[in-house]
Amino acid sequence: MFGAAIAYGLSRAGVDTLMLDGHDNNLRAARGNFGLVWVQSKGKGLQRYADWSRESACLWSGFAEELTDITGVSIAHRNDGGMMLLLGDEEVEKRKLEIAEMSKQSGATGYDCEIITHADIQAYFPDIKLGKAVTGASFCPHDGDVNPLKLLRAMHSGFVNSGGRYKSRCTVNTIDHANGVFTANTQEGQFLAPKIVLAAGHGISQLAESVGIDAPIRPQRGQVLITERIQQVLPMPLNSVRQTDEGGFQFGNSEEDIGFDDGTSLDVVQNIALRAVQSFPQLSTVRLVRNWGCVRVLTPDKCAIYEESISHPGAYVATSHSGVTLAAINARLVSKWIATGEQPTDFNHFSASRFHVQAT
């Protein structure tokens, strides 16, 4: 997701760009993405990232329109807000505390998120019954969603249409650097350029090290369930449930520290299914058609890393697990930074050096 968005932006700006991609059965976190353009849960501990996510959400509508205009691929972007459903009083209290913390952290900027009641929620969803177990939700007007697979396809298409070159089965094994030129060594040959962007998700840490950047990422699995198609009844995404534009209900949001295993497990699937039918009892006769695991690319504080190498200027790292939310801002501002050097405001907050700050 990161690579495609940045490459798209570069290519649209007229920069000669070559995108090197791995194999069909690599981990490929982009294929497992839930599709949320999400703001309300971002940036705890790093206000700059909370703002960054919100800025991206605001750029998203224009980005979506542009993608559809250029490629003809409709990506089903919705931007009317989103909710985190809360089941039971404990979840509501916990969320209230989190909202208070984020409001404090955000200061003057503010944190647009409020708790709404069961009746409020049901009013948003006249065509599907809300379960009694739902005691509230936190609503954020900036949240939304998009069809992540169509998004990826549209970005690829837009990239290629603007003159970008794409090579698959071309995993970059090592990178050499001499006289201001980077050489990417792959099984299909060597590729040279004065600038190189590492947006390879799970492939990133070793490569980044070789060009003098620290990119500490760890894997975290999330399992996703998708059902058969049903007529549209859920007009707004929730943090762990959304109805795709094709009609399937998608559920997820588990967090498992299990390494690079993209498999699935019945206990987690059951928990997800249970929460789904507690939230919307009518879904109990709807059928699951597919269940997969996807390995998130997580940084230590779950916020993005953007960095240009000091020892190897021209080498960049860009990564976060929120590839869909950030696709708009990646395509617009991050590609501009890479092309022209123009940094977004306070961009140094996203350097990986923040993980090495000594406790004072």
Added chain:
Amino acid sequence: MFRRHDKLSQAKGDNVTIYFEDVPIICKPTDSVAAAVLLSDPGYTRRTPVTKAPRAPYCMMGTCFECLMDINGVENQQACMVPVRDGMKVRRQNGVPILPGDSKEPGND
């Protein structure tokens, strides 16, 4: 589209009556719903979600999913895997199924 073999048309054992689009069909207890539907004309089982094209059973062994039908109010059932039962109400599935159950009904989950 299909008919019973001449020498076997006298049903041995109990007949079963199902209703396909409100029209009664006499079947044998060992028939699947899909087989019973094929006794009528037109014997198509559904219209597709993408283009509303009509489809009918293709494999009769549960691998093609063309026989997805509404059986007694529950949609998306593979009719070739469901044995007929007396009084069953069978309807074609029209595109994408609706959300089952009652959205307006208050009360217990």
Added chain:
Amino acid sequence: MTEPADLIVIGAGPAGLAAASLASKHNLSVLLLDEQAAPGGQIYRNIEHNITHESETCAILGAEYAYGAALAETCRASDVTYTPGATVWRIDPDGSVAYSVNGAAHTAKGRRIILATGALERPVPIPGWTLPGVMTAGAAQTLLKASAMLPSGRVVVAGTGPLAMLVTLQLIDAGADIAALLETTRKRDYFSNAMLLPGAMAGQDYLRRGMAMRRAIRASGVPIYGGVTELEARGDGQVSSVRGRSGGERLTFEIDTLLVHDGVVPNIQATRQVGCEHEWYEPQRYWRPVRDSWGTTSIDTITVAGDGAGISGARAAEYLGQLAALDAACRLDKISMADRDSAARPIRSAMQPHTAIRPLLDGVFTPSFTTPHGDDTIVCRCEEVTAGEIRTAVAQGVMGPNQIKSFTRCGMGPCQGRNCGLTVAELIADVQGVPVSDVGYFRLRPPIKPVTLGELAAMDLSETDS
């Protein structure tokens, strides 16, 4: 918590029935799960009912069908716990199995699992194949077996493979109006392969029987056209005609039913979902699980038997089931390796004539419809993705079946690639100019068959040791 069974057998066709029965005889506790309401799989579908109540159907289907009754009887008489109507939707390498019966999901655990899920028909992506009235030859045979039904109007049978001829003859015997048999088998395949195998005496016998079938078909007044190409089904909302070309001649038949057949391929949904390694079998262009001479896959707890391991027919399936059972008994310390091997010897001998003809059959009846020619032909029936859309995506750099799925939705529908997986791989290979074996296949995920959220939520996971 329930004690794990020694053996879980999935599939009650010849391989599954034979495996379960023999394993039980060797004192293994066996759980046999099958999604149909009665034993027999597809080849012996509805055998118990027919052998007792439908002698006419049995007469039409022949002695080879009636043979299956004994397999079902032996299993019923054994100590096997047989659960019909059980749809298995998830298998794990540790021997756990999740399945649904009567709207409730359950889990079970076996110390070993034998997968005997059989075969399915190779997809036949010709123009118009999604029209109502176009079905597989196997489907028509199933309707005869399960419901004593036959097509009511005019029928053409088209394609290649022993089943196409067999079904044609059976339907003629049953009284169907068959307008023609259109064989896509390339004429030269017959001749160049007939001489292929020294010592394949059974092959000569088979060829003779095949020739006899063809004579019988012709004698009944049904023409057989050979070397047919450019097959196309036409109609508006329902099939009304079929076209093709044979030699220089254009053929058109007005019909009500078109039965297509392009051979059968192993059903690899379960073996792929659990993660077994697969290999490409070039002569018949399908994937089959990698296994040893007992059927053990790349996952040590899981054995495959029958057509699901590689197409070898009903009789071989029975013997492969027995071999798998013997190996299971040995691995679970019920019999010694020496006893296993000596019991296996007569089974392998009995199996030999059935497997010896395979290279001949595979060489003669090579697949005819692997790559759709037209761009408008539907490849993914569920999502209505055409060959042209897939070709375009590949030309734009899409590298493999999973990315095709991601970009076009091909393979995301309810059938989860059962009817398009092979075609997609062939198309990618064709456009990229690489061997199909390099292209790979869809990543298959659970559930193997759909299961409701309610069932999942209510499942008792403590039924097995997790």
